[in-house]
Amino acid sequence: MVKVLQYGVGSIGSKAVKALVSKPWIEIVGAVDSDEAKKGRDLGMVAGLDRRLDVEVYGSLAEALKHVKADIVLHTTSSWLDLVEPQILEIVENGLSVVSTCEELAYPWRRSPEAAKRIDEAARKNGVVVLGTGVNPGFVLDTMILTLTSVCISIDRIEAWRVVDASKRRLPLQKKIGSGMSVEEFRSAVQRGRMGHVGLRESLDMVADCLGWNFDYVRESLEPVVASKPIETEFFKIKPGQVIGISQSIGGFVGGFEKIKLNLQMYLNAENPRDAVKIEGVPSLEFEVKNGIPGDEATVAIIVNMIPRVLSAEPGLKTMKDLKLPFAWLKAF
Amino acid sequence: MVKVLQYGVGSIGSKAVKALVSKPWIEIVGAVDSDEAKKGRDLGMVAGLDRRLDVEVYGSLAEALKHVKADIVLHTTSSWLDLVEPQILEIVENGLSVVSTCEELAYPWRRSPEAAKRIDEAARKNGVVVLGTGVNPGFVLDTMILTLTSVCISIDRIEAWRVVDASKRRLPLQKKIGSGMSVEEFRSAVQRGRMGHVGLRESLDMVADCLGWNFDYVRESLEPVVASKPIETEFFKIKPGQVIGISQSIGGFVGGFEKIKLNLQMYLNAENPRDAVKIEGVPSLEFEVKNGIPGDEATVAIIVNMIPRVLSAEPGLKTMKDLKLPFAWLKAF
Structure with missing residues (x-):
């Protein structure tokens, strides 16, 4: 016990x-x-x-x-x-x-x-x-990727995607991704450091240390996803032009080449939600969890x-x- | 070094x-x-x-x-x-x-x-x-499945498939799966214990011990896959009715219920080659490696x-x- x-x-x-x-x-x-x-x-x-x-x-x-x-x-x-x-x-x-x-x-x-x-x-x-x-960091964009690499003898590049349909998630998460904000409000929240998923950098670092990749630079990006039509969830009524979530990524570069890119998209009514990994190497591998792994x-x-x-x-x-x-x-x- | x-x-x-x-x-x-x-x-x-x-x-x-x-x-x-x-x-x-x-x-x-x-x-x-x-045993039907279960709090059932297109594999493998045999030759080779993939039982046992599943009985099956039309590979010319590979499975039963089933199909010109896992639990998960992981x-x-x-x-x-x-x-x- x-x-x-x-x-x-x-x-x-x-x-x-x-x-x-x-x-x-x-x-x-x-x-x-x-x-x-x-x-x-x-x-x-x-x-x-x-x-x-x-x-x-x-x-x-x-x-x-x-x-x-x-x-x-x-x-x-x-x-x-x-x-x-x-x-x-x-x-x-x-x-x-x-x-x-x-x-x-x-x-x-x-x-x-x-x-x-x-x-x-x-x-x-x-x-x-x-x-x-x-789930992330801790699994989808690090542990799961690493486990898959164990059947590769060489790796040129890794890209992974976590696409989450936030419309079925709890209120704090829908808020956290900026649902209902204007694009200006979103950008100002980003500048205050209050926006986006925490952990992409940690996942990148874990994978990079395991694979022995030292980056010349790391590029991070965080953009709003904007509604093109009205969207209604349990918690929000969104008008076209308002923010419905985030599109975030991090890339690690060696000699000008992006060795690894991790993409996280969380937005209301996201299309094709999934966790996917693409490894270019020997062998090359493409892997997907249908609908993605439920976060909480x-x-x-x-x-x-x-x-x-x-x-x-x-x-x-x-x-x-x-x-x-x-x-x-x-x-x- | x-x-x-x-x-x-x-x-x-x-x-x-x-x-x-x-x-x-x-x-x-x-x-x-x-x-x-x-x-x-x-x-x-x-x-x-x-x-x-x-x-x-x-x-x-x-x-x-x-x-x-x-x-x-x-x-x-x-x-x-x-x-x-x-x-x-x-x-x-x-x-x-x-x-x-x-x-x-x-x-x-x-x-x-x-x-x-x-x-x-x-x-x-x-x-x-x-x-x-x-790759198998050792990864696809045990390590990979187990890693995925780490995001499940409960599991009712697991089924996994490894479907390999043997037509691009080396000669010993094409031979090993019975390519070109008659169905009678295949069945007699099975009886002599010389047919089929070795390792399904080992994968089942590893997953079962990790998850704490003790089976009342284990059911194994090994059937020939038969050509419905002529097939030609680098090594074989197959006529309709001849064997082109194996369809093998193992299932572990608890109280009459199949808790886990591992399926291995290796045959010439296999359709939809893939490694796939379906976990029924909390949460349920479906994942797939497109085209499967190249064996050798x-x-x-x-x-x-x-x-x-x-x-x-x-x-x-x-x-x-x-x-x-x-x-x-x-x-x-």
Whole structure:
């Protein structure tokens, strides 16, 4: 039985709780959320399970650890490493391993090498493991691509696409991609650094480090997708000319040649939603997940499925490439 | 620099040599083949490189190890574990790790637990690693499926298909699948145990052990695919009614329900060649490799790519599920 502490009971954290209670090898011992409205309540009710779990939501990690003993923390609070680092360090210094959905933690070694080193050293010192993962970054545009490359003896170029129909996703996601904004509002939000998916850079860096590719430069692009006709979702009524989502990409260049390009399109009523990878090499490969991998379900699944791999790994800050082959953990642990 | 000894210089072994010489981090130090016609010759000429490598083909492992020092053996001699076990044990007892294309070695734990245990113990005792892998078994119907399941929180059923157009493959493969036989000849060859792809059972067992599925029974099927019109390849002229290949499957049943089915079709002019996986679960997933992964190229690539993973693993008999995430090893080691 693995004792899990759920840190963050927002949208993804609540879905994680539903997944955790479905696993006979997991016991949820407590939860942490900084939201005053959740503090002191029963986790089952806070997470929308419509039943009590007899598990309390505490206002802080310190408070939780006064009352419960855990083996590992499932951490779902923020995308940004600067916000998350103190939380991760506190978890680690309490002798606990952690699986986090923090996008920038999925592969911080190139973009935030000093934070990565601090977390790695703290984890080693305390004999615990830290892993950042999720559907993307963590799977579609890094782990899945890398696994496919294992049957290639040489590779000239890789391009991958994740195309998500956002019209069926939750409200925060539809908002996050700028639905209903004017193009001007979108561009100004981009300039404030508040727009777009976090994690393309992390996926690129993980693939590049595994394949030994050092780029002369990296080119990132983030453009609005604009409605050409009226669109209505559960949450938005969009007029033609308004923003319905994002078209984002990142490319790594060597000698003027784009070795790898990762494309992410998330917009309302997206056509041909899919996850696709094209490898030009020996052999060349084309691969597609029809309709794409559902984001929230997949993120929750992979963070839970990685718990046994994390608990049996050597101490340190790990990324998906450092752990044994991932698979659905349906059996006992 | 990794010193590699190539054991077996047949069709796949020769292709492996071509891949090995393309890797700056690998030095081929010698080769072994029991064929008298190859003994004492230069490996480059034997492997069809049309140039000398100044590497000798020895008649036995013992003879080779009198002359050269290796870090690891690439072993490509036979599909059958009973033939291969003495070769693997001899390699291991000489203190060498080994990556082998022996299909039955890809996951011997369920079907040949005693041989698996003997090899595992010998490997641990000698501090080396043994891995069986290849495109199939080793990747398409096990590693690739498992990797995809890592984004599923529950799984009801898995079905996968590998459909190969054999008309572009090498002669031994076209022969192996019964091309040109009558249906009677095919059935009699099946009865003698000489027909069909080796490895479906190993793939099934690896997936089942990872997912914790214990079957009440396993059902295997092997049928000829018969020409409905004349077919001509580089090697065969087929009349209608003659065999053009195999349609093979294996299914694992729990409580009368087929939890997993793996299908392999290899025949001349196969329609819609592909590798496809359908997972029914949460979430359900459908994915496909267009045209399928080319068999020989992929097998050679994965055995070479796994060398660094094998050299840094804990001693013992390993399978793909026990090693860190596989990917193309294009960088230095």
